[in-house]
Amino acid sequence: MSSELNLILLGPPGAGKGTQAERLTFDFNLPYIATGNILRGAVRDETALGKEAKSYMAKGELVPDSVITGVILEALNSADARDGFLLDGFPRTLPQADALALGLQDADRRLTAVILIDVPDEEVQRRLSGRRVSVKTGRVYHVEFDPPKHEGRCDIDGSRLVQRDDDKPETIAKRLAVYHAETEPLTEYYDARGLLRRFDGTRAPTEVHDHIRATIATLRLEDEL
Numbered sequence: 001m002s003s004e005l006n007l008i009l010l011g012p013p014g015a016g017k018g019t020q021a022e023r024l025t026f027d028f029n030l031p032y033i034a035t036g037n038i039l040r041g042a043v044r045d046e047t048a049l050g051k052e053a054k055s056y057m058a059k060g061e062l063v064p065d066s067v068i069t070g071v072i073l074e075a076l077n078s079a080d081a082r083d084g085f086l087l088d089g090f091p092r093t094l095p096q097a098d099a100l101a102l103g104l105q106d107a108d109r110r111l112t113a114v115i116l117i118d119v120p121d122e123e124v125q126r127r128l129s130g131r132r133v134s135v136k137t138g139r140v141y142h143v144e145f146d147p148p149k150h151e152g153r154c155d156i157d158g159s160r161l162v163q164r165d166d167d168k169p170e171t172i173a174k175r176l177a178v179y180h181a182e183t184e185p186l187t188e189y190y191d192a193r194g195l196l197r198r199f200d201g202t203r204a205p206t207e208v209h210d211h212i213r214a215t216i217a218t219l220r221l222e223d224e225l
């Protein structure tokens with residue numbers, strides 16, 4: 001069995017999945033496959049996928065399983081993801097998890113771990129209402145917890161920072177409700193398979209990162225033994 005790292009990031013909206021992914025992909029040199037970014041790109045480019053996904057996303061609902069599953073299985077089979085991946089935003093429902101398990105089995109691969117970043121709903125509201133994203137680099141900030149050096153501008157290239165359409169209070173509430181109903185059952189699903197690793201996402205980003213990185217490094221060592 002190869003020692004490739006095949007990882008899933010799980011957690012409520014605003015848990016800090018994207019924030020941690022930026023650091024972890026750097027640490028472990030993994031391709032980052034984020035359904036939210038793929039779908040937002042498709043909406044921006046007005047592709048068939050984007051046209052289908054747009055109304056669901058704007059309302060804070062999930063796009064249908066049939067729309068997203070094929071896109072992700074294809075990404076996992078691409079040359080980029082052959083030696084491992086960090087998957088963020090998929091699976092989000094039990095049927096998506098089953099489809100992923102089958103897809104990996106067909107390719108004779110297996111998951112290394114599912115990283116759950118947990119934060120309570122009140123914290124999600126605070127984080128998402130203050131989130132700002134660079135229109136060019138995609139770098140994520142928070143007006144209070146992780147502000148840019150110059151207000152409204154990305155530290156990397158000075159590009160404009162904007163608020164995501166689905167970060168309005170009423171849409172955040174809907175996304176949280178969808179998370180609890182559709183996605184939270186996956187914690188039990190992966191726990192039963194011995195894959196779940198839980199992290200307290202209320203700590204500072206650096207601390208959350210240190211904990212996750214240490215766990216992944218240990219898992220990789222165990223795999224190589």
Ligand code: AP5
Pocket residue numbers: 011012013014015016017018019020035036037039056057058060061062063064065068088089090091092093096127128130131132140141142143145146166175201202203204205208
């Ligand atoms: P997606 O883009 O995946 O959204 P999400 O899961 O709701 O997650 P977010 O991107 O909002 O949050 P995050 O956890 O990455 O937090 P971040 O690091 O930015 O999905 C969007 C939509 O696409 C869905 O609603 C759905 O419609 C559709 N979709 C996607 N996948 C799908 C699927 N599989 N099936 C069907 N539909 C699908 O951090 C948030 C903020 O907090 C930032 O401002 C950050 O600076 C700050 N922050 C981060 N960490 C900390 C910390 N430790 N302390 C303080 N502040 C922090």
